[in-house]
Amino acid sequence: MAWGCALCLALAGGALLALLVQLLRWLRADGDLTLLWAEWRGKKPENELRGKVVWVTGASSGIGEELAYQLSRIGALLAISARREDELERVKKKCLQISNLSDKDILVLRLDLTDRSSHEAATNSVLKHFGKIDVLVNNGGRSQRSLFVDTNLDVYSAIMELNYLGTISLTKHVLNHMIQRKKGKIVTVSSVMGIMGAPLASGYCASKHALQGFFNSLRTELTDYPEISIINICPGPVQSKIIQNVFTENLAKSIENSGDQSHKMPTDRCVRLTLVSTANDLKEAWISDHPYLAVCYLWQYAPTWAWWLMNRMGKRRIQNFKSGVDADASYSRKKK
Numbered sequence: 001m002a003w004g005c006a007l008c009l010a011l012a013g014g015a016l017l018a019l020l021v022q023l024l025r026w027l028r029a030d031g032d033l034t035l036l037w038a039e040w041r042g043k044k045p046e047n048e049l050r051g052k053v054v055w056v057t058g059a060s061s062g063i064g065e066e067l068a069y070q071l072s073r074i075g076a077l078l079a080i081s082a083r084r085e086d087e088l089e090r091v092k093k094k095c096l097q098i099s100n101l102s103d104k105d106i107l108v109l110r111l112d113l114t115d116r117s118s119h120e121a122a123t124n125s126v127l128k129h130f131g132k133i134d135v136l137v138n139n140g141g142r143s144q145r146s147l148f149v150d151t152n153l154d155v156y157s158a159i160m161e162l163n164y165l166g167t168i169s170l171t172k173h174v175l176n177h178m179i180q181r182k183k184g185k186i187v188t189v190s191s192v193m194g195i196m197g198a199p200l201a202s203g204y205c206a207s208k209h210a211l212q213g214f215f216n217s218l219r220t221e222l223t224d225y226p227e228i229s230i231i232n233i234c235p236g237p238v239q240s241k242i243i244q245n246v247f248t249e250n251l252a253k254s255i256e257n258s259g260d261q262s263h264k265m266p267t268d269r270c271v272r273l274t275l276v277s278t279a280n281d282l283k284e285a286w287i288s289d290h291p292y293l294a295v296c297y298l299w300q301y302a303p304t305w306a307w308w309l310m311n312r313m314g315k316r317r318i319q320n321f322k323s324g325v326d327a328d329a330s331y332s333r334k335k336k
Contacts (some may be wrong), residue, residue: 029293030265031273032286039276048279050075053130057111057170058140060087062240063189066271067137068092072099072106074275079126079133081111082140113140113166114158123173132181135278136174138167138188138211144204144247145321155247156203163207168214175228183227187278188215192236192292196299196306199314200321203247219283229281233274234296236288237264265289 029036054071058064060082068080072095080088088108095106107129111122126133141163146155171186178184193201194208212232219230270287277285286296291313298306 027290030269030287030289032293032296035273035277035282035285035287038280038282039273042276042280045070045272045275045279046074049135049275051077052134053077053079053126053132054135054137055079055081055126055133055174056137056139057081057113058189059091060084063235063238063267063271063274064137064139065091066267067139067274068095069098070268070271070275072096072101075100076135077101077105077130079107079109079130081109081122083110083112085110111140111170113170114161116166116169119170120173123170123177127177133174133177133184135185135187136171137278138171138186140166141189141207142204142245142247144201146200146247146249147318148202150249151203152250154251155249156206158251159203159207159247160210163204164210164214167211171218178228179225182225185229185231185278185281186215187231187233187274189233189235189274192234192286192288192296194232194234195286195296196310198310199318231277231282232284233277234284234286234288235265235270235274236286236292238270239264239267 031039049071054076056064056067056071056078059068059080064080064082068078068091071078078095078101080091082088085108088110092106092108095101096103107126109122109125112118123133142159144155144159167188171188174184175186178186188211190211191204191208193205194212197205215230215232222228222230265288273285273287277287286293288296291309295306295309295313298309
C-alpha cells in the first residue's frame with residue numbers, strides 16, 4: 001500500500017515537473033511550441049532546402065530580403081521578386097558575397113503583385129531559368145496604420161488587391177506547375193493579425209484573415225497530392241521597414257519615420273523560424289514574442305479572455321498611434 005502511494009506521488013511529481021518545464025519554455029518562447037520542438041528535434045533547413053529552387057516575393061527589404069540571405073547561405077537557388085529592381089540587384093549582390101552561389105543561381109525578376117496579368121509570364125520566366133519551382137514564398141504585401149472611421153474605402157480595395165488577390169493569383173500559376181510535378185511547398189507569410197483582430201489595422205487584418213481562410217481551404221483540396229505542402233507563417237512585430245510603406249487614411253499618404261524597432265523580433269530570428277517551418281512542413285507557425293504569442297494561444301483556446309486582453313492592449317495602441325509613438329512599442333518584449 002505504501003509502495004503504491006509512493007509510486008502515485010512520484011508520478012504526480014513527475015507530471016508536475018513536466019508541466020513546469022513546459023510553462024517555463026512557453027514563457028521564454030518566441031514561437032509556438034510545435035515550431036520550437038521542430039527547431040530542436042526536427043528537420044534542418046540546411047539539409048532540406050539546399051539545391052531547391054525557391055521563389056521569394058517581396059524580396060527587396062525586410063523579411064523577404066533576409067530570406068534571400070539565409071537561403072543563399074544554405075545553398076538554395078533563388079528567384080527574388082519585388083517592384084524595385086535596383087533593390088533586388090543590391091540583394092543579389094550581397095547574396096553572392098555571402099554564399100557559394102554563382103550569378104546564374106539567382107534570378108532577379110521584377111514583379112508587381114497587383115498586375116495579375118503578368119503573373120503567368122513571371123512564372124514561366126522562373127521555370128525557363130531553373131526548370132522547376134520547389135518552394136514559393138508569398139511574402140509581398142503592405143501593412144496599415146489608420147482608424148477605420150478615418151480611412152477611405154479605396155485603401156481597403158488596394159490592400160486586398162495586393163495582399164490577397166495578388167498572392168492567390170501568383171499561387172494559382174505556380175500551383176499548376178507543382179500539381180504536374182506532384183510536389184512543392186507554398187509558404188505564405190501571413191501575420192498574427194491573421195489570427196486575431198487589432199485596432200489601426202482592420203484592412204490588413206482582413207487581408208491576412210482572407211489568406212488564412214484561403215490557404216487552409218486550399219490545403220483540403222490537395223489531399224491527392226500529399227507532397228504539396230501549404231504552410232502559413234504568422235509573425236508578430238518584426239524589425240523591418242514595413243512601417244515606412246504602410247497604407248494610411250488615403251492612398252497618397254505614407255508614414256515617414258519607422259521609429260525605434262529594438263523592441264521587435266530581429267528579422268534574422270523570424271526568418272530562421274520560417275525556414276524551420278518550411279523544412280518541417282508545418283501547416284501553421286506562430287512566430288512572435290509575448291504578449292502577442294500569448295494572445296494567439298488565448299484566441300485559439302480562450303477567446304473570451306483574448307477579447308478582454310485585446311481591448312486593453314488596443315486602447316493603448318490607439319493612444320500610442322495618436323501620440324506619434326510606434327503602436328506596438330509598449331507590448332513587445334525588449335531586446336537586449
